[in-house]
Each structure stands twice: as structure tokens, then as C-alpha cells.
Amino acid sequence: MPMEQEPDGAQPDAEDKPVIASGKKPPQGSQTVDKAMILLKTIASGSSEGLRLMDIAEQSGLDRATAYRLVTSLANHNFVDQDMQSKRYTLGLEFFALASAASNRHDLSDRAREALEHLAEATGDTAMYCLRSGLDVICMDVQMGKFPVRTMPMDIGSRKPIGAGATGIAILAPLSDPEIEDILARAAQRLAKVPGSDPETIRHQVALCRERGWALAADDPQGRIMGLSLCLTSRNNRPIGALTLNGIPERFADDRVAGLAALLREEARELADQLDRLPETERHRTRWSGMRTGRSQNRP
Structure with a gap:
């Protein structure tokens, strides 16, 4: 070349x-x-x-x-x-x-795609599936809904720092405060380039996420795309990734958010149940082993 x-x-x-x-x-x-x-x-x-x-x-x-x-x-x-x-x-x-x-080795794609298809069909919005990788959130898959105004804050394979946007907030929430402070310090230079991702705003959003059980935040620098995200955690409540719904801000009015959050929780729980039913050897091959949706967090 x-x-x-x-x-x-x-x-x-x-x-x-x-x-x-x-x-x-x-x-x-x-x-x-x-x-x-x-x-x-x-x-x-x-x-x-x-x-x-x-x-x-x-x-x-x-x-x-x-x-x-x-x-x-x-x-x-x-x-x-x-x-x-x-x-x-x-x-x-x-x-x-x-x-x-x-x-494929981690047995993620098929199960996550099914969850995204259900979410996109039920809501009409964009459903996104992301994984945590160190200080990054990586978009693994996206499914577009049928709402006329389509949004896509991340391309498949793209990444952003943990703490940026709804997905980044949701993944931070299950961590301890000292862990969060360490991440914010290590990712400070990159987060500084993302509007609305200053440490104080992130801390406030994390507190809201812990209280509600889900994160709601702008998912693009101009605030034209909102994200509603639910963290997916391991058995010991460590964040692995997130399921996120994206759309224009008008799609996330107060009277609609509770229903969207319930759909996210349902798909996350179904995804966990499917993985729990895998044979023991296969289940332990995947980083999603015994995945849970943060049941220790307060519910809305």
C-alpha cells in the first residue's frame, strides 16, 4: 500500500x-x-x-x-x-x-444483537451495546429504530473515555468513589475535550445514576443526542459494559423515561438469564459470566 x-x-x-x-x-x-x-x-x-x-x-x-x-x-x-x-x-x-x-470467542455478539433488536423495535430509538476496556468505552454493536429522526452517537468499533455521556456515566456508577477519582484523574486530558464531562458534572451524574439505577445524559458534544444507559455488571458488581438507548432530547421526556428504563432492565436481565443457562464450561469462557444488572442499586 x-x-x-x-x-x-x-x-x-x-x-x-x-x-x-x-x-x-x-x-x-x-x-x-x-x-x-x-x-x-x-x-x-x-x-x-x-x-x-x-x-x-x-x-x-x-x-x-x-x-x-x-x-x-x-x-x-x-x-x-x-x-x-x-x-x-x-x-x-x-x-x-x-x-x-x-x-465470537466470548459468545457476545448473538445475544447482544437480539437484545438490541428488541429494544430498537419496542422504542423506535437507537439501541447501543458497549463494553468497558480499561479507561475506554467501546461500541460493539448498534441497532437503529424506526423513528424518523435517527441518531448514532458512536460508530461500531469507536471508543470514548469512561465518564463521557450516558454510557460512560452508567459504567462508572457501580465503582467505589476512590476508583472513580482515579479514573477521572487518569482520563482527565481526554475528558477535558468532551463538553459537559468535567469532573464535577460527572460526579453529579454518577450520584443521580446510583439513585435512579440508570444514567440520562447528552451523548454528543452539541447536546442533540440524549442517551439512557444501564450498566451491565459481573456477579461481584464490577462494570462490564452497558445497554443504551439514544435519540433526540424530545424522546426522553420524564413521562417516557421510566418506561424506557424498564425495557432496558428487562433486556439486561434476559441477557443475564441466557448466559446463566449456558453450560458451565462455556459460561466461564466469557467475560460476561453470570452477568447481572446491578441489582444492589436503587430502582426508580
Whole structure:
């Protein structure tokens, strides 16, 4: 695949500082792997049109020469594609092939898709299924409803920091306050770029979510899309992901929200029951083992 020309004056990055700090000396070569993972996540968080090399370098914190060498190597393995006209980079098909294999291994796709289809049909709104990955929320699947004004705050495979939007709030809520503060500190730079995701607002939204059992918040920077989200947790009440309904703000009037939340809870409980009925060996193969919907939380 033809790639952008390497920036002039590019020098080897042997003197680059580690991107991820650690109290222990990292294994030889691990810094390159860390940088490649940061680069992939940066591209994944970009728009569907892709990112320019200069954008990738700026957003990842890598110098342009390092970003070029890494993106070239990833493209050689089909993890990154470059549009020949725009010169923008997007995730390649090999990345999605691996993601699909991981999803199948964890037995997630079919059960989640069925829940999303039921939610979209019953409400007419957009149903979204996300998983937690470290400090990120990753959109795994989306099902559009039949309401004429359609909304889609996240593309499949895209990510945003935990705490941003209804899904991010719902996933934070089951955690202890010290854990939440640690996450907010570690994700502060990224959250600062998302309107309405300042620490004080997030803390307030988390408190409301704990009181209601669900999160309701704007799911796009302009506030044109609202999200109603319910966290999916493990048996020990650790957040795994979330089911979310999205639509225009008018679709989330007070007299409708309670019914939507009940539908979310019903689908989440059914999803948990289906996984509980799996054979023991299969159930323990999935990160969704014995998934529960946070029954310890107060109900509306």
C-alpha cells in the first residue's frame, strides 16, 4: 500500500521517552508495542473519515517520524488503511477480523444483537451495546429504530473515555468513589475535550445514576443526542459494559423515561438469564459470566 512520505529529518526514536510510565523496567521492545497500541487507539477514536498523520501524531503524543514508522508497519500487516486521495488513516480489515474473533470467542455478539433488536423495535430509538476496556468505552454493536429522526452517537468499533455521556456515566456508577477519582484523574486530558464531562458534572451524574439505577445524559458534544444507559455488571458488581438507548432530547421526556428504563432492565436481565443457562464450561469462557444488572442499586 502506498503511504505518506516520511517526514523530512526523521530520526530514529531510540531516545524517545516511554509513552506509558511504569515503576518497573519494561521488557525490551515493549515501548514500541505500547506506542503502536496508543496509535491504534488514536485512529480508532477518530471520525469515520480517518485521521491525517499530523493529527495522529498530535493526539497520540508521538513525534511525527515515530508515528509514520509505526503506521507504516501496521499498514503492512493490514491493521491500518490509508485513503489514497485524502491521505487519511483508518483501521484496516485485519483489525476488525481479530475483533470479530474475540467477540465470537466470548459468545457476545448473538445475544447482544437480539437484545438490541428488541429494544430498537419496542422504542423506535437507537439501541447501543458497549463494553468497558480499561479507561475506554467501546461500541460493539448498534441497532437503529424506526423513528424518523435517527441518531448514532458512536460508530461500531469507536471508543470514548469512561465518564463521557450516558454510557460512560452508567459504567462508572457501580465503582467505589476512590476508583472513580482515579479514573477521572487518569482520563482527565481526554475528558477535558468532551463538553459537559468535567469532573464535577460527572460526579453529579454518577450520584443521580446510583439513585435512579440508570444514567440520562447528552451523548454528543452539541447536546442533540440524549442517551439512557444501564450498566451491565459481573456477579461481584464490577462494570462490564452497558445497554443504551439514544435519540433526540424530545424522546426522553420524564413521562417516557421510566418506561424506557424498564425495557432496558428487562433486556439486561434476559441477557443475564441466557448466559446463566449456558453450560458451565462455556459460561466461564466469557467475560460476561453470570452477568447481572446491578441489582444492589436503587430502582426508580
